[in-house]
Amino acid sequence: MTKKLVTYSYLGLLLAMLYAPIFIIIIFSFTEAKVLGNWTGFSLKLYTSLFQGGVHHSLTSALWNTLIIGLISAFASTLLGTMAAIGIHNLNPRQQKAVQTANIIPILNPDIITAISLFLLFVSIGISQGYTTVVLAHITFCTPYVVLSVLPRLRRMNPNLYEAALDLGATPLLALRRILLPELKPGMISGFILAFTLSIDDFVVTLFTIGNEGLETLSTYIYADARKGGLTPELRPLSSIIFITVLVLLLVINQRAVKKKL
Amino acid sequence: MQTKIASYFGRRRNWTIPYVLYLALFVLIPMLLIVFYAFANNEGELSLTNFRKFLMQPEAMNTFIYSIGVALITTFLCILLGYPAAYLLSRMDSARAKLLVILFILPMWINFLIRTLATVALFDFLKLPLGEGALLFGMVYNFLPFMIYPIYNILQKTDKSLIEATQDLGANPRQVFFKTILPLSFPGISSGIMMVFMPVISTFAIAELLTINNIKLFGTTLQENIYNGMWNYGAALSLVMLLLIGFTSLINTESNTKAAEEGNLI
Amino acid sequence: MQNIANDIITIEHLSHTFGDKTVLKDINLSIGKGEFVTILGPSGCGKTTLMRLIAGFLKASGGKITIDGKEMTHTPPHLRPVNTVFQKYALFPHLNVYNNIAFGLQLKKMPKEEIQKRVMQVLKMVIMTDYEERDVDSLSGGQQQRVAIARAIVNQPEVLLLDEPLAALDLKMRKDMQMEIKAMHKKLGISFVYITHDQEEALTLSDRIVVMREGVIQQIGTPTEIYNEPANSYVADFIGESNILNGIMIKDSLVSFAGHEIECVDKGFAPNEPVEVVIRPEDIYIFELSEAAQFSGQVTSCIFKGVHYEMMVLTPEGFEFMIQDYHQFEVGRTVGLRVKPFDIQVMKKERHLNTFEGIVVDKNHVKFLDQTFKCNEAQKFAVGTKVKVLVEFANVLLHDNEEEGMLSGVVSFILYKGNHYHITVLTQDGDNIFVDTNDIWDDADRIGISIMPEFIKIENI
Numbered sequence: 001m002t003k004k005l006v007t008y009s010y011l012g013l014l015l016a017m018l019y020a021p022i023f024i025i026i027i028f029s030f031t032e033a034k035v036l037g038n039w040t041g042f043s044l045k046l047y048t049s050l051f052q053g054g055v056h057h058s059l060t061s062a063l064w065n066t067l068i069i070g071l072i073s074a075f076a077s078t079l080l081g082t083m084a085a086i087g088i089h090n091l092n093p094r095q096q097k098a099v100q101t102a103n104i105i106p107i108l109n110p111d112i113i114t115a116i117s118l119f120l121l122f123v124s125i126g127i128s129q130g131y132t133t134v135v136l137a138h139i140t141f142c143t144p145y146v147v148l149s150v151l152p153r154l155r156r157m158n159p160n161l162y163e164a165a166l167d168l169g170a171t172p173l174l175a176l177r178r179i180l181l182p183e184l185k186p187g188m189i190s191g192f193i194l195a196f197t198l199s200i201d202d203f204v205v206t207l208f209t210i211g212n213e214g215l216e217t218l219s220t221y222i223y224a225d226a227r228k229g230g231l232t233p234e235l236r237p238l239s240s241i242i243f244i245t246v247l248v249l250l251l252v253i254n255q256r257a258v259k260k261k262l
Numbered sequence: 263m264q265t266k267i268a269s270y271f272g273r274r275r276n277w278t279i280p281y282v283l284y285l286a287l288f289v290l291i292p293m294l295l296i297v298f299y300a301f302a303n304n305e306g307e308l309s310l311t312n313f314r315k316f317l318m319q320p321e322a323m324n325t326f327i328y329s330i331g332v333a334l335i336t337t338f339l340c341i342l343l344g345y346p347a348a349y350l351l352s353r354m355d356s357a358r359a360k361l362l363v364i365l366f367i368l369p370m371w372i373n374f375l376i377r378t379l380a381t382v383a384l385f386d387f388l389k390l391p392l393g394e395g396a397l398l399f400g401m402v403y404n405f406l407p408f409m410i411y412p413i414y415n416i417l418q419k420t421d422k423s424l425i426e427a428t429q430d431l432g433a434n435p436r437q438v439f440f441k442t443i444l445p446l447s448f449p450g451i452s453s454g455i456m457m458v459f460m461p462v463i464s465t466f467a468i469a470e471l472l473t474i475n476n477i478k479l480f481g482t483t484l485q486e487n488i489y490n491g492m493w494n495y496g497a498a499l500s501l502v503m504l505l506l507i508g509f510t511s512l513i514n515t516e517s518n519t520k521a522a523e524e525g526n527l528i
Numbered sequence: 529m530q531n532i533a534n535d536i537i538t539i540e541h542l543s544h545t546f547g548d549k550t551v552l553k554d555i556n557l558s559i560g561k562g563e564f565v566t567i568l569g570p571s572g573c574g575k576t577t578l579m580r581l582i583a584g585f586l587k588a589s590g591g592k593i594t595i596d597g598k599e600m601t602h603t604p605p606h607l608r609p610v611n612t613v614f615q616k617y618a619l620f621p622h623l624n625v626y627n628n629i630a631f632g633l634q635l636k637k638m639p640k641e642e643i644q645k646r647v648m649q650v651l652k653m654v655i656m657t658d659y660e661e662r663d664v665d666s667l668s669g670g671q672q673q674r675v676a677i678a679r680a681i682v683n684q685p686e687v688l689l690l691d692e693p694l695a696a697l698d699l700k701m702r703k704d705m706q707m708e709i710k711a712m713h714k715k716l717g718i719s720f721v722y723i724t725h726d727q728e729e730a731l732t733l734s735d736r737i738v739v740m741r742e743g744v745i746q747q748i749g750t751p752t753e754i755y756n757e758p759a760n761s762y763v764a765d766f767i768g769e770s771n772i773l774n775g776i777m778i779k780d781s782l783v784s785f786a787g788h789e790i791e792c793v794d795k796g797f798a799p800n801e802p803v804e805v806v807i808r809p810e811d812i813y814i815f816e817l818s819e820a821a822q823f824s825g826q827v828t829s830c831i832f833k834g835v836h837y838e839m840m841v842l843t844p845e846g847f848e849f850m851i852q853d854y855h856q857f858e859v860g861r862t863v864g865l866r867v868k869p870f871d872i873q874v875m876k877k878e879r880h881l882n883t884f885e886g887i888v889v890d891k892n893h894v895k896f897l898d899q900t901f902k903c904n905e906a907q908k909f910a911v912g913t914k915v916k917v918l919v920e921f922a923n924v925l926l927h928d929n930e931e932e933g934m935l936s937g938v939v940s941f942i943l944y945k946g947n948h949y950h951i952t953v954l955t956q957d958g959d960n961i962f963v964d965t966n967d968i969w970d971d972a973d974r975i976g977i978s979i980m981p982e983f984i985k986i987e988n989i
Contacts, residue, residue, distance in 0.1 A: 011351070020384055021384050090277075091278060111461070112500075113500055116296065121295055160615070163614075168635065179620055219373060222373060239376050242371065
């Protein structure tokens with residue numbers, strides 16, 4: 001019994017530490033004060049202004065940019081990474097090792113190195129920086145994770161499944177669509193979600209590849225905001241909403257997974 | 263011709279080619295560019311000026327050493343706090359553990375800059391001073407989940423019969439932990455270290471926000487140089503970091519590729 | 529062998545290599561319409577490769593495969609009129625039982641009602657009615673096996689390939705499924721090509737058996753032929769239990785082995801030709817020592833095997849016989865043995881000596897198997913002469929420690945010959961060295977090999 005108590009109080013304490021700042025944001029999203037930490041009474045004004053476009057136009061466009069870049073990068077890296085994983089699975093062991101080592105590099109590299117190296121690439125080729133360069137950069141650090149989430153499914157798959165489809169009269173393309181892809185789907189979905197998350201959360205790489213044409217994502221917007229010394233108050237309700245949505249979503253998924261197991 | 267192309271794509275291993283090209287263009291060449299810029303002066307001639315500057319100028323060097331210090335302490339604190347958490351999680355029944363693991367990872371969904379600003383607010387609220395203490399708190403706060411997850415993953419996969427075998431051979435609970443559980447979880451710890459140590463050195467923004475611009479880490483030095491147009495010097499500093507990464511990852515390449523393959527990094 | 533018009537599959541000079549490793553060598557085989565042919569051999573003998581070549585999953589390195597009168601050596605699998613039952617079933621985990629079985633028919637764009645009808649039909653045939661909505665993961669091993677068979681036969685192939693389909697099932701289930709497969713074969717009337725390493729399964733099920741070893745067909749024949757007249761000592765040893773001994777064919781119908789001259793029925797050997805003699809343990813009569821005995825001996829072990837006793841008898845000449853009989857003779861008893869002439873199978877010896885190609889390096893050395901050996905006879909030949917190197921089986925020495933030998937290798941086949949072991953050693957470079965020895969080695973032992981200088985004989989080519 002004491003064991004259990006110790007376990008839960010320890011984990012609870014850690015979680016409290018992790019969640020304290022988040023609770024601060026949520027609590028202070030219900031007040032009007034411009035500065036985070038000042039309580040000027042309960043109000044839903046920040047929420048209403050977030051939804052009624054009372055916000056700075058630039059925040060909305062930064063939000064849109066973030067989502068669009070995230071979606072494009074996630075789609076592209078899921079496609080590229082899944083193809084790569086299928087290819088890797090069919091290489092000989094030596095080649096597999098080589099490609100997998102190369103695949104790990106972007107994961108091991110800290111953001112700042114990826115950012116600087118891509119910055120140097122883009123200025124060296126002379127591409128003007130903007131949407132395209134950000135998306136290309138995001139694909140670079142997202143794809144390795146897709147490869148890593150698809151590859152184990154290929155490894156676990158019965159190698160005869162694909163052959164069985166051919167044996168039953170499917171052309172290679174049909175066998176790919178009807179058998180291989182459905183088998184890989186869970187890996188592709190988790191790869192997609194991961195890529196999307198990494199993309200929308202990225203700050204450093206985006207900052208270095210976004211150029212100075214006025215394009216902003218949420219991260220660069222907040223950074224610029226923070227350097228000016230404040231935080232646009234509407235970011236508080238926005239963060240709270242994102243957090244609660246993800247929380248509910250994950251809990252539901254988890255609950256369903258548990259139920260299915262039972 | 264068309265059949266030729268078809269049969270070319272029919273070969274599954276050729277599906278690696280687009281990605282290999284992508285890696286070459288957006289990972290390999292850019293990293294070579296860092297090397298190239300690092301060994302060139304502003305006129306584009308081969309020179310060692312940048313490294314000389316790094317070794318001579320105390321400012322960058324001091325930041326570098328200070329950053330390694332902060333990273334070491336953060337990594338150590340993360341292991342100290344994270345290992346017990348991972349261990350406790352791994353001993354729970356799996357449904358509950360999964361839920362808690364999700365709770366540990368969830369804060370990452372909030373943009374880290376916002377979380378950092380909230381930490382500043384929290385310190386204000388608790389009337390605590392900003393500075394080194396706040397910096398370490400912020401770092402541990404940001405990177406702790408990256409330590410817990412890989413360790414939890416490996417502990418949870420540990421074959422229970424190994425533990426039973428250790429007990430069977432006469433080990434007491436303490437010995438079971440130190441002789442079996444801990445050694446078996448080393449790969450998890452090592453991938454946790456990789457996920458914490460390097461990123462801490464290279465973070466920027468977090469340090470400035472938490473110390474009211476009093477302390478900066480190596481990442482900031484890099485960023486400032488590039489932003490001020492000193493690409494060659496910035497590249498040289500990046501190369502120093504790259505060498506450090508190469509060094510640390512050489513130490514545990516095996517466990518890393520393995521860990522990555524088992525999805526530990528994710 | 530069989531009439532071409534009646535053959536569904538004809539395989540001519542088929543070979544396959546992986547890198548520089550030859551997996552199949554010059555395979556010639558034809559399979560008749562409606563025939564049940566089993567390809568039998570230990571793992572690594574090339575039987576699965578042969579099946580995958582027939583199915584089209586692998587591309588042949590050489591030779592020709594004809595299926596149903598059409599050359600199909602390079603036809604992709606989905607265009608071949610054969611279907612496969614895979615070893616680990618390979619059921620599609622995201623489809624239920626019905627959709628797994630309907631998969632092939634749906635690809636043919638068959639009308640829905642027709643598909644429904646045929647799926648129900650095969651489900652009934654494999655006794656899995658009412659299972660169509662089930663998730664394949666929820667089925668037992670045996671049930672998955674039935675679905676895998678149903679999924680293949682619903683396409684009405686000309687040939688059904690079965691790759692060790694029962695290997696994953698427990699013994700009881702395996703026996704039941706054997707009977708079901710046999711019955712199914714009768715009912716469907718199509719050809720079955722069955723891959724297995726289980727000789728008992730092969731003997732029970734097949735019309736004909738193809739015995740393979742190291743990529744080469746050893747023998748093709750009916751189960752009775754294979755059992756009673758094995759083509760060589762390998763087949764004799766692999767199929768059932770047997771006593772295999774060295775012998776000498778004195779003249780027609782008289783063979784000498786284990787120190788006695790015994791009457792047999794084989795003819796056509798040269799006088800005094802060395803041969804191998806195979807006698808099945810159940811073909812040796814064992815009784816109280818009497819005038820009728822051809823051999824005498826002492827029982828050294830006696831084990832009850834459920835129906836019969838299996839006894840080892842050691843003769844005064846030092847040869848051991850395995851005997852199976854319904855009567856028990858206790859250990860230590862002196863007994864008489866007798867074999868009917870008809871039950872003695874005499875086989876030509878495949879080889880009498882190790883022969884290698886070599887070259888004389890200097891006065892004292894000869895090089896073969898990529899190694900230089902000291903050799904007393906080398907002085908008789910000019911340096912650089914290409915020679916034939918001969919080494920008797922008994923003159924090859926084996927060492928526990930790989931480093932102790934001049935060559936290293938792996939024990940790949942062990943044959944007990946009554947008073948010694950005949951061992952095949954596969955060297956690193958893929959050459960075979962044959963060794964007679966009294967020492968006991970195990971399959972897959974890694975060993976060192978050496979040969980004393982006085983035992984290396986050389987001849988001009």
